[in-house]
Amino acid sequence: MSDKLHIDYAQYHHLIDRVVDAVKNSGFQPDCVLGVSRGGLFLADGLSRSLRKPMAVIAASSYRGGEGTSQGELQISASIASVGPVSGKVLLVDDLADTGHTLKALCEYLRTICPTITEMKTAVVWVKPGSVFKPDFAAEYLESDVWIVQPFETRDFL
Template identity: 60%
Template structure:
């Protein structure tokens, strides 16, 4: 599979683009939830730029084939947060591939945290073929490629 390496300058410009999209939509989340691992840097940037507190959830469906093939979704049993998840929530992840993971995670959060009144999603990359449309994103990918984010280079030496 083709790989696209993104450096820190490119990455921060993409985070700023997502942040601008959220601000232009006049969405003011009560908390930004970062999906570990790939969504943590985006969540941090959004949390600082909006400003809103940040929480963290673990969710993964990419464990097969050395982490390159989608398998069964696993979601952490708790969310790391200083206060209960409630109100307006913005879930940040790195990319929407098929869309199944993020759609299932949003549904899980709504059920597990009934105080949530609105949940939206933000990603850096959105694959054109995805079945789920995130609310905010920086780029649409027209073909299948593997993004190597600047903090993932140890995985691809």
């Protein structure tokens, strides 16, 4: 996977709009948008503002190493940052479904720690071809396993 797909802010905002439109057109009205830190925060913010719903944040990471490009064991924060309860209909948001293991594990974990969730849907910007998890909403389904450099990640490669 040596190829890199560089996304600029204009492209990124267009992709966010595609996810927002997909959620709105589906009729799903979440009570809360739950963003996965770090990558899912831009999309979660866009959805939270467009849907006029509160945003909460959970931290999860499986990427390690000097450049944060090697995947290891998934770590999930013990708590959720939120001004209200994470309950009812929840939209779980991350930047991409790479292998899909993070989103799958987060869905299972959230149902355990937030038993008042009645419905959960997921949204991402990208879905890679090898993902074992298929999100409910996505802007793009990639045909190859390209490394995506998002506009806010430019500092990662200095």
